[in-house]
Amino acid sequence: MSPNIVDLRPAIKTETIPAHIAEEIETFEAEAQRVLGGDLSNDIFKPFRLQYGIYGQRQPGVQMVRIKIPFGGLTGNQLRRVAELADRFATGVGHVTTRQDIQLHFVELKHVPEMMRLLASVGLTTREACANTVRNVTACHLAGVCQGEVFDVTPYAKTVALHLLRNPLNQSLPRKFKIALSGCRQDCALTPIHDIGLLAAKRTDGAIGFRMVAGGGLGSTPRIAQVLREFTPMDELLPTIEAVIKVFDTLGNRKNRNKARMKFVIEKLGFDEFKRRWEAAYAAMGYAVPTHEPIELLEYADEPPLLMPTKAPVISNGNGHGNGAAFLNGDVSAFHAWKRTNVVLQRQAGFTTAAIKLPMGDLTGDQMWTIADLAERYSNGNIRTTINQNMVIRWIPEGRLEEFYGELLTHSLGDPGAELVEDIIACPGTDTCGLGITSSKGMARALAEVFPAGQVPEDLRDVSVKISGCHNSCAQHHIATIGLHGVGKRLGEHTAPHYELHLGGHVDGTPKIGQLTVKLPAKSVPAAVRHLVDVYRRDRKNGETLQAFITRVGKVALKEELIPYT
Ligand code: HEM
Ligand code: SF4
Numbered sequence: 001m002s003p004n005i006v007d008l009r010p011a012i013k014t015e016t017i018p019a020h021i022a023e024e025i026e027t028f029e030a031e032a033q034r035v036l037g038g039d040l041s042n043d044i045f046k047p048f049r050l051q052y053g054i055y056g057q058r059q060p061g062v063q064m065v066r067i068k069i070p071f072g073g074l075t076g077n078q079l080r081r082v083a084e085l086a087d088r089f090a091t092g093v094g095h096v097t098t099r100q101d102i103q104l105h106f107v108e109l110k111h112v113p114e115m116m117r118l119l120a121s122v123g124l125t126t127r128e129a130c131a132n133t134v135r136n137v138t139a140c141h142l143a144g145v146c147q148g149e150v151f152d153v154t155p156y157a158k159t160v161a162l163h164l165l166r167n168p169l170n171q172s173l174p175r176k177f178k179i180a181l182s183g184c185r186q187d188c189a190l191t192p193i194h195d196i197g198l199l200a201a202k203r204t205d206g207a208i209g210f211r212m213v214a215g216g217g218l219g220s221t222p223r224i225a226q227v228l229r230e231f232t233p234m235d236e237l238l239p240t241i242e243a244v245i246k247v248f249d250t251l252g253n254r255k256n257r258n259k260a261r262m263k264f265v266i267e268k269l270g271f272d273e274f275k276r277r278w279e280a281a282y283a284a285m286g287y288a289v290p291t292h293e294p295i296e297l298l299e300y301a302d303e304p305p306l307l308m309p310t311k312a313p314v315i316s317n318g319n320g321h322g323n324g325a326a327f328l329n330g331d332v333s334a335f336h337a338w339k340r341t342n343v344v345l346q347r348q349a350g351f352t353t354a355a356i357k358l359p360m361g362d363l364t365g366d367q368m369w370t371i372a373d374l375a376e377r378y379s380n381g382n383i384r385t386t387i388n389q390n391m392v393i394r395w396i397p398e399g400r401l402e403e404f405y406g407e408l409l410t411h412s413l414g415d416p417g418a419e420l421v422e423d424i425i426a427c428p429g430t431d432t433c434g435l436g437i438t439s440s441k442g443m444a445r446a447l448a449e450v451f452p453a454g455q456v457p458e459d460l461r462d463v464s465v466k467i468s469g470c471h472n473s474c475a476q477h478h479i480a481t482i483g484l485h486g487v488g489k490r491l492g493e494h495t496a497p498h499y500e501l502h503l504g505g506h507v508d509g510t511p512k513i514g515q516l517t518v519k520l521p522a523k524s525v526p527a528a529v530r531h532l533v534d535v536y537r538r539d540r541k542n543g544e545t546l547q548a549f550i551t552r553v554g555k556v557a558l559k560e561e562l563i564p565y566t
Helices: 003-008 019-036 042-051 076-089 109-120 154-164 234-251 262-269 271-284 332-342 365-378 398-410 440-447 522-539 546-565
Strands: 054-056 063-067 073-075 093-096 102-107 179-182 196-202 208-214 226-233 343-345 351-356 362-364 382-385 391-397 465-468 482-491 494-503 515-521
Touching: 019 042, 019 109, 042 054, 063 109, 073 076, 076 093, 076 102, 076 109, 076 365, 076 382, 093 365, 102 109, 154 179, 154 234, 196 234, 208 234, 226 234, 226 271, 234 262, 234 271, 262 271, 332 343, 332 351, 332 398, 351 398, 362 365, 365 382, 365 391, 365 398, 391 398, 440 465, 440 482, 440 522, 482 515, 482 522, 494 522, 494 546, 515 522, 515 546, 522 546
Parallel strands: 179 196, 465 482
Antiparallel strands: 054 063, 063 102, 073 382, 093 102, 093 362, 196 208, 208 226, 343 351, 351 391, 382 391, 482 494, 494 515
8 A cells, every 4th residue: 555545544432431431441541451461360360351352362462452333334434433443453354243333453452442441432331341241233225225124223223322432231141142133124234134124014003023033042052032022112112122121131040151152041941921020020120111212313314425326327248338337357247247236226216225245245445445535435435344354335226337337446445246145245254363273264275176266157146154163153054055054074084174054944935944855075065055956957846946956855865965975
């Protein structure tokens, strides 16, 4: 990067840090200094550090900093700040996670308090991004612009997130607690795998509210959440959630963290008894009688940009005339391929949302500056992270897409295939995670041979591939059409990396955990997956998706097909 680029960058706008936040950062700083000075052991410091969103890494002495991005919404200004921190204190790379956060890796503890202050001055925090707390509240990245949504869940996601952040109720739960909100049954925020999932609903009288499910979660014991409340009126949303958290807080297992998630509380009590306890907790809060106040919604400004949509330019069929755009590496057909996979039309006529594909969620500080800049020049300055580890810019006038794509290309951000099968999800794995058994990111790169970016055929469009480096399921392999998790297999003196293959998981419609089908040596996985696709093409019925094919054919027959690769 040349110095003049840095000089041209806009200044980051900051606000005064609220006193209570400044104070909590000072407390963190004092504790961190005690650790660095040898006066406090790392073991005692650890739970405190996690509460503030700072995780250890596989590599000793460095930290992972997880920045919470409620519902994935951040401004260009905030993204510039993250970029600055990535360059100054981390590896120059940020990582968008499957729960819409952004992580910075290889950070020295001594720099963390300064980073916290710099984040706080633009309204961001790492607080309660890890540990036994309510984690980032996630939501569909298309909320507010999606053609199919019942209503925009964004203000509700923001209100729930801010209501629970630093809330005494949420400081020392038995285990982590995850909440997600989706705008329709397509369920892009994956509500069935959350402790609380909220699906937008409308009653016949026109009132809007949420269908609330509880007790989902992945990890080594995956569970699909069950319906706790068919219709939660908006005014009762916060107390309804609080009552669930209270039941969990009281009954969760604090002795064995492997049995501590709320799904285990429900399993032990039975869902009916859990529901009864929740009703009792709700009534005890005084909400059984309808005297409560209406919800005070926080606003989220996401208005159309001042640029008015113009008619899309007439594009000739790739003969080099008439498109008017000077793509450095692409041509018109490349633009169309990208548009087909990365752009959706908004419910607001003339506006589009474009996804920027980030390979396995990673992007450089320079790319963050670029995205911030593009969001301001082509849209209203807002960006959202997605649970498929990408970023989207909404409100782009359709007529400006081609020009926008040209700019993405010059910054290596114009890959097609965002949110589709070639957009493989992988957890950090052995690259940085202390629990990793296999290199999930390496496997994702190997599988790119089977699902090449921008060239995946139409019949595999809706397939998802997710790879975790161990059974903890950070990449959510249980809900993928093709899910893989890393295990070690002893072969004489050595342990060889293997993957368990899970097939047929999904969350839309009737959610289903993928079936554990076969254990494969890491090196055979690409060939086995290719064979699975071949078998599907050979034996499918007319119009059958891979998902439907897996369900119909079943585990036994598919295992038989894949045994030669084990
Ligand atoms: C006992 C240990 C762990 C368990 C049981 C666990 C489990 C999970 C699960 C189930 C998810 C995501 C799926 C969901 O939403 O439910 C997740 C997310 C994630 N985990 Fe872990 N995990 C563990 C440790 C780690 C470690 C050590 C790392 C790496 C430093 C890590 C990195 C991640 C990342 C990057 C995500 C997406 C994060 C987010 O924004 O919340 N996890 N974890
Ligand atoms: S799935 Fe396992 S290897 Fe991957 S990040 Fe989670 S704990 Fe680490």
